[in-house]
Amino acid sequence: MSRESVLVSADWVEQHFDDPAVVLVEVDEDTAAYDKNHIRGAVRLDWKADLQDPVRRDFVDPGQFEALLSARGIGNDDTVVLYGGNNNWFAAYAYWYFKLYGHRDVRLLDGGRKIWELESRELVTDAPQRAAKQYTAADPDLSIRAFRDEVVAAIGAKNLVDVRSPDEFAGRLLAPAHLPQEQSQRGGHIPTARNIPWSKAANDDGTFRSDDDLRSLYGDAGVDLSTDTIAYCRIGERSAHTWFVLHELLGVQNVKNYDGSWTEYGSLVGVPIAVGDEPGVA
Amino acid sequence: MTEGCAAPPGGVPLDGVDLSTQSVIQGVVTRGVDRPLAGAYVRLHDASGEFTAEVPTDEAGGFRFFAAPGRWTVRTLAPRAEPVDRVVVAQRGVVAEVEVTLPA
Numbered sequence: 001m002s003r004e005s006v007l008v009s010a011d012w013v014e015q016h017f018d019d020p021a022v023v024l025v026e027v028d029e030d031t032a033a034y035d036k037n038h039i040r041g042a043v044r045l046d047w048k049a050d051l052q053d054p055v056r057r058d059f060v061d062p063g064q065f066e067a068l069l070s071a072r073g074i075g076n077d078d079t080v081v082l083y084g085g086n087n088n089w090f091a092a093y094a095y096w097y098f099k100l101y102g103h104r105d106v107r108l109l110d111g112g113r114k115i116w117e118l119e120s121r122e123l124v125t126d127a128p129q130r131a132a133k134q135y136t137a138a139d140p141d142l143s144i145r146a147f148r149d150e151v152v153a154a155i156g157a158k159n160l161v162d163v164r165s166p167d168e169f170a171g172r173l174l175a176p177a178h179l180p181q182e183q184s185q186r187g188g189h190i191p192t193a194r195n196i197p198w199s200k201a202a203n204d205d206g207t208f209r210s211d212d213d214l215r216s217l218y219g220d221a222g223v224d225l226s227t228d229t230i231a232y233c234r235i236g237e238r239s240a241h242t243w244f245v246l247h248e249l250l251g252v253q254n255v256k257n258y259d260g261s262w263t264e265y266g267s268l269v270g271v272p273i274a275v276g277d278e279p280g281v282a
Numbered sequence: 283m284t285e286g287c288a289a290p291p292g293g294v295p296l297d298g299v300d301l302s303t304q305s306v307i308q309g310v311v312t313r314g315v316d317r318p319l320a321g322a323y324v325r326l327h328d329a330s331g332e333f334t335a336e337v338p339t340d341e342a343g344g345f346r347f348f349a350a351p352g353r354w355t356v357r358t359l360a361p362r363a364e365p366v367d368r369v370v371v372a373q374r375g376v377v378a379e380v381e382v383t384l385p386a
Contacts, residue, residue, distance in 0.1 A: 028288065029286050029287065029288035030286075030288065030290070032290070032291075033291075047288075048286070085288070085289075085338070086287075086288050086289060086336075087336065089287070089288075090288065114323055117321055117323075117361070118323070118359060118360070118361050119361070120361045120362070165328070165332065165333070165334040165335070166328060166330070166332050166334075167328060167334060167350055172350045173334075173349075173350055175287075175348075176287060176289070176334070176335045177326050177334045177335035177347045177348055177349050177350075178289035178293055178294065178326075178335040178336070178337045178346070178347055178348070179286075179287070179289075179294055179348060180294060180299045180304060180348050181303065181304060181348050181350075182299075182300070182303070197332065197333065199332075199333035200333075204325070204357075204359060204365065205359070233287075234287055235286075235287050237287055238287070
């Protein structure tokens with residue numbers, strides 16, 4: 001795994017505007033930003049409407065994913081380049097999702113929409129017309145997705161990395177500080193989890209830090225990356241960002257994203273919770 | 283609210299939010315003294331300097347956070363401008379206003 005095969009620069013995107021093998025995809029929780037403007041040639045994926053089952057709390061199934069990508073004109077052999085707002089949280093989630101369904105060549109635009117805007121690069125309003133393709137999804141790769149029972153069993157046995165902000169980790173905030181603090185679940189974190197906020201892996205402009213910086217970040221926090229690791233946040237998109245760092249940039253293989261994350265764990269009956277700034281004990 | 287996690291431009295509206303339970307930090311970013319700046323990125327850092335949240339400004343240059351009581355730093359990034367920091371104290375039940383003026 002190398003950085004070049006999973007991450008592209010804004011310049012790279014501009015150089016590949018007319019490359020028919022490259023599909024640019026903007027991913028956000030709502031597509032108001034895409035509707036306003038987007039990078040030339042980009043199609044959109046709506047994190048909620050397109051990637052979440054409308055009834056159950058779960059992914060869309062392989063058949064739905066196939067129909068979605070086919071309709072958007074994305075083929076199995078295309079190089080898919082994802083970007084979005086919110087420091088690429090939802091783009092990273094979509095990256096993980098594409099990998100779960102076996103897409104071979106998927107990459108992130110380093111810095112996402114933010115660096116594109118901060119560098120005053122061109123944004124357009126026209127949506128591209130892409131002919132439909134026939135997409136085939138693989139069976140879900142559950143080696144990169146953690147479920148609740150596995151998370152409870154990991155307390156004291158595997159690395160748990162809580163990538164939320166320190167105040168969310170401690171239980172002083174119940175959601176990111178751009179959202180009202182009115183949540184149904186309890187505050188705190190999974191006992192023994194280390195708090196390494198996703199934001200420590202990124203520069204202010206949203207680009208990822210160097211591999212050396214990233215290795216030090218987890219090492220200095222006492223995470224032994226030779227042990228299995230589960231990352232979580234609140235709904236699984238910020239932890240997809242950290243999954244990308246560990247699994248794709250640093251090449252650590254035994255890393256899972258727990259997409260149920262705190263909105264599931266903090267609502268479970270009977271599971272242990274730690275509050276405050278310390279990891280807590282198993 | 284349990285599903286989403288994204289920050290809409292300007293932040294989440296206060297409509298229907300019980301302000302007595304919230305510690306709101308909000309404000310406006312302008313280029314020069316009076317030109318509201320849409321699309322700036324406003325970042326909230328906690329008292330230890332750790333990043334906590336970020337919202338892009340809306341068409342009126344506005345941004346809003348729902349913080350915890352305490353001391354925070356608001357950092358603004360915008361095209362063709364150096365980052366600008368403003369320190370603000372949040373209190374429960376109070377809306378703390380911050381004005382950020384970038385060079386014209």
